[in-house]
Amino acid sequence: MPLEHKSAAWPSAGLESIHFGSDDIIGGVNRINQRIFIKRTSQGLAGLAVAPATLAKPLDQEEPSAKPTTKPVATFSIVGFNPLTGDLGVAVQSKFFAVGSVVPWAKAGVGAIATQSYANVTYGPEGLKRLTKGKSAKETVEILTSADRNKQLRQLGIVDANGNSASFTGSGCHQWAGHSEKPNFCAQGNILTGKEVVGAMASSFEQSQKQANGGLCDWLADALMAGQDAGGDSRGRQSAALLMVRKKGGYGGGNDRFVDLRVDDHKTPILELRRLLQLHKNLFKRAHSNPPKG
Numbered sequence: 001m002p003l004e005h006k007s008a009a010w011p012s013a014g015l016e017s018i019h020f021g022s023d024d025i026i027g028g029v030n031r032i033n034q035r036i037f038i039k040r041t042s043q044g045l046a047g048l049a050v051a052p053a054t055l056a057k058p059l060d061q062e063e064p065s066a067k068p069t070t071k072p073v074a075t076f077s078i079v080g081f082n083p084l085t086g087d088l089g090v091a092v093q094s095k096f097f098a099v100g101s102v103v104p105w106a107k108a109g110v111g112a113i114a115t116q117s118y119a120n121v122t123y124g125p126e127g128l129k130r131l132t133k134g135k136s137a138k139e140t141v142e143i144l145t146s147a148d149r150n151k152q153l154r155q156l157g158i159v160d161a162n163g164n165s166a167s168f169t170g171s172g173c174h175q176w177a178g179h180s181e182k183p184n185f186c187a188q189g190n191i192l193t194g195k196e197v198v199g200a201m202a203s204s205f206e207q208s209q210k211q212a213n214g215g216l217c218d219w220l221a222d223a224l225m226a227g228q229d230a231g232g233d234s235r236g237r238q239s240a241a242l243l244m245v246r247k248k249g250g251y252g253g254g255n256d257r258f259v260d261l262r263v264d265d266h267k268t269p270i271l272e273l274r275r276l277l278q279l280h281k282n283l284f285k286r287a288h289s290n291p292p293k294g
Contacts, residue, residue: 075099075233076189077114078201078223079157079165082216083184086294088112088159089244089259091220093270095191095233100241100262108245108256111137111160117173117190118153120144131160137186138166145170155179157186176234184209187223193231200230215291217244217259221274228270240269242277246292258287 075094081087090104090112105124106112111131115123123144130140137158145151145168152172157179159165165186167179178195179188180202187201204226208219221242228237241262249258261276263269281288 075103075116076187076192076197076201076224076227077103077116077157078185078187078205078220078227079112079114079159080185080205080216080220080223081112081159081161081163082219083163083294084212085215085246085291086161087216087244087246087249087258087291088161089216089220089242090114091224091240091242091273092116093224093228093232093237093240093273095235095238097239098262098264099239100243100264104241104243106243106245107132108247108249109161111140111158112243112245114157114188115154116188117155117170117177118150120148120150120154123154123156127156127158131158136160136162136166137164141166141168155188155190157188159184159186182206185223187227189227189233191234193234196230197227197232200226215244215288217242217277217280220244221270221277225270225274237267237269239264239266240273242273249287 075092075096077090077092079090086109088106088108088111090106092099092103092114102119102121103114103116105115105128107128110128113124113127115121127140127144130143135143137160140158141156144156145154148154152170154170155168155173155177157167163184165181165184167181167186167188169177169179169188169190173190176192176194177190178198179186180198182202185205187198187205189198192198201223204223205219208222224240242259244259245256246258247256249256259277259280261273261280263272263276266272
C-alpha cells in the first residue's frame, strides 16, 4: 500500500519530492531536558544502551498512544548509496547527546537506515533483516511502520542496495518535519527551522552525485553541512555521526564498517565530524583512493 503524506502548506519551491508531517499533536508530551536525562542515566553514553529499550518495545508489544518516556531524537539525517562503488551510509546531526548511538544503521550489500523522532530503534536491525531477505526500501518502510502502533511519532529513512529510497514522517513528529525521497538517497528531519533544511541536503547530494568527486562519505558530510547552513535543528547543535559500510571495508577486512565516526557532544559537531573524516582519509588513503566498483 503506497505511503500517504500530508500536502505541503507552502509552495514546493522546486522541492516537489519533499513530504510533510501534519501539525504537532503531542504538544503535551513531557520533555525531559538533556541535563536531567544524562543525570538519570548516570553513565552518560553507556546509559543510552538502556534508553532505547525504554523507548521502543518490540513492534508487536507497543501500546497504542502510549506517552513517550524519553525525549525525541529531533534531528536531520541523510541516507545514501553510491552506485559507482556500492557503498551505503548515513549522516546525522542533532541537538541530542550521542545521536550516533541511536539513528544510523547499515549493512554492506544490503542497505542503510536512519530511525529518529521518538526513535523506534528496532527499525534498524529489523529493517536490515527485511532488506537482507530481498524486500525493497519502500516495502521495508511499510512493514516496519504498519506493525508499529505508535508510528505517528516516528521518522524513518531507508535506502536499499539497489539505490531505491523510501522515507516516513509520522503525523506526530514535531514541526517542522518532513522528508525527500530521490534515487540513491533520502533526507529527513524533524524540529527543524524549516523545509529548506531537507531541501538543501537533497540538492547537495544530487550535486555531489553529478560531479562524482570524492566518495559517499564526502557526499553525506557535505549534505549534512548544507542542511546546517540552511538552518538545521531549531534547538541548536550537539552531536553528529557518519556511518559508511563497504564489504570487508572495516579494520583488517574483518567487518564492513569502513567509516564509523561519532561526535557525541560538541559546539560545532558537523565541523568536528568533517575534521575526523579528513583524519580518516589521511590515515586510510589507499582505501579512499581505490574504492571498489559497484
